[in-house]
Amino acid sequence: MCELRKRGLAAAVIISEPFLKLGRTQARVFGVPDLPLLLIPHPLGGLSLGEVEGRAGHAIPQVLKLIKERAA
Amino acid sequence: MTNLAGLLESTGASIECEDDFDAVNELVRSRGWSDGLPVVPPTAGRVEHMLAFCDRPWDEPVAKIAPRYGEATPLRLAANAVMAGCRPEYFPLLVAAVEAMCEERFNLYGVQATTHLCAPLVIVNGPVAKELDINSGHNAFGPGWRANATLGRALRLALVNIGGAIPALGDMSTFGAPSKYSYLAAENEAASPWEPLHVERGLPREASAVTVIGAECPHNVNDHESITAEGILTTIAGTLIAVGANDVYYHAQPLIVMGPEHARTVADGGFSKADAKRFLHEHAHLPMRRFSKENIERRLRVTWKERLGAAGLDAPVPMVQRPEDLLIAVIGGAGKHSAVIHTFGATQAVTRALKTRDGSLARSVADFRRD
Numbered sequence: 354m355c356e357l358r359k360r361g362l363a364a365a366v367i368i369s370e371p372f373l374k375l376g377r378t379q380a381r382v383f384g385v386p387d388l389p390l391l392l393i394p395h396p397l398g399g400l401s402l403g404e405v406e407g408r409a410g411h412a413i414p415q416v417l418k419l420i421k422e423r424a425a
Numbered sequence: 426m427t428n429l430a431g432l433l434e435s436t437g438a439s440i441e442c443e444d445d446f447d448a449v450n451e452l453v454r455s456r457g458w459s460d461g462l463p464v465v466p467p468t469a470g471r472v473e474h475m476l477a478f479c480d481r482p483w484d485e486p487v488a489k490i491a492p493r494y495g496e497a498t499p500l501r502l503a504a505n506a507v508m509a510g511c512r513p514e515y516f517p518l519l520v521a522a523v524e525a526m527c528e529e530r531f532n533l534y535g536v537q538a539t540t541h542l543c544a545p546l547v548i549v550n551g552p553v554a555k556e557l558d559i560n561s562g563h564n565a566f567g568p569g570w571r572a573n574a575t576l577g578r579a580l581r582l583a584l585v586n587i588g589g590a591i592p593a594l595g596d597m598s599t600f601g602a603p604s605k606y607s608y609l610a611a612e613n614e615a616a617s618p619w620e621p622l623h624v625e626r627g628l629p630r631e632a633s634a635v636t637v638i639g640a641e642c643p644h645n646v647n648d649h650e651s652i653t654a655e656g657i658l659t660t661i662a663g664t665l666i667a668v669g670a671n672d673v674y675y676h677a678q679p680l681i682v683m684g685p686e687h688a689r690t691v692a693d694g695g696f697s698k699a700d701a702k703r704f705l706h707e708h709a710h711l712p713m714r715r716f717s718k719e720n721i722e723r724r725l726r727v728t729w730k731e732r733l734g735a736a737g738l739d740a741p742v743p744m745v746q747r748p749e750d751l752l753i754a755v756i757g758g759a760g761k762h763s764a765v766i767h768t769f770g771a772t773q774a775v776t777r778a779l780k781t782r783d784g785s786l787a788r789s790v791a792d793f794r795r796d
Binding site: 371399 | 492494589
């Protein structure tokens with residue numbers, strides 16, 4: 354994802370709260386400290402289909418915002 | 426470069442501290458540079474002494490340790506080896522183990538950062554194991570031996586201090602495991618009826634080697650009654666079966682640690698290592714109905730689509746995909762026990778020979794002596 358971002362594409366990592374610090378560290382390690390990390394509620398495992406759709410609901414507005422900002 | 430004073434001039438290479446054990450340990454604790462236990466203060470003098478058995482430039486990285494991808498230079502590794510209490514003679518093995526676990530197929534990023542409780546296990550083979558008095562017998566995975574305790578600990582400190590495996594930051598393990606303090610043993614080659622692990626994995630017998638495995642803690646296999654190869658292996662296969670093991674979902678390489686007495690019984694039954702692996706592969710499986718409905722639909726039928734996608738609930742789910750994926754090592758002392766060690770799953774074992782800088786096999790750690 355960092356490589357895509359470096360090439361100027363709209364790229365982000367979707368991440369749940371306990372992994373936020375790991376994500377920030379990794380983005381820094383790979384030279385893209387401003388890589389967007391799109392936060393969704395934890396957990397990701399053991400979800401019903403409806404709950405998975407709920408997680409997508411959290412992510413989609415953030416993805417759209419990212420794409421619009423990139424296009425602007 | 427092997428001029429310590431020069432290397433210590435670079436930014437961040439050294440830190441001033443009161444010359445007092447407690448003060449040093451308070452500093453180390455406050456910076457998060459430890460496993461929680463007190464450390465031996467890594468003074469410049471001790472670090473230089475540790476590098477007596479290093480035949481490489483002290484500032485040239487031997488690997489980058491995930492997830493921080495910090496550069497593991499001999500200088501940094503030596504500081505961690507001092508902190509762990511290692512003898513300088515151990516240092517070449519520390520370098521080899523770090524190189525092995527940083528090979529891509531080991532997937533150190535996954536092993537370090539996963540929520541699973543794995544830790545890199547190091548198995549040492551060859552003449553260096555005896556030379557360094559690495560325990561391969563009673564309590565080989567436990568306390569009581571300096572080489573096992575401190576070499577394993579030095580690796581952990583390197584994983585934390587260079588690799589950034591800090592709990593909840595770079596090490597996301599839900600529980601962790603006691604094996605994350607130290608996890609290193611030698612194979613008991615003298616008590617094994619079979620070829621040693623490093624020979625099976627393609628190295629000459631006279632080589633010394635490390636094999637690293639992204640492993641869970643050992644799970645005991647008690648069998649005091651079986652007197653045949655088939656009997657012992659049936660009990661081991663039964664213990665290998667674990668519905669919640671990561672290994673079910675990967676081309677994984679679980680390790681069977683055979684106690685010397687079990688190994689002898691199996692070998693006396695005419696079983697080579699390969700025969701034992703075939704038997705274990707054939708017998709370590711469960712009907713799919715023993716898994717939860719969700720795991721059947723979401724994992725088994727998806728991961729093993731070709732074999733289980735449309736299979737009935739009585740279809741066997743193997744614990745290991747191919748006989749040759751199993752690893753077998755003979756470790757331990759007297760007693761009718763073996764152990765099953767499951768893995769992180771998304772990792773492959775790596776075996777690396779102990780070699781000097783010019784690429785030749787080391788006959789002794791003395792080959793690394795600087796002077």
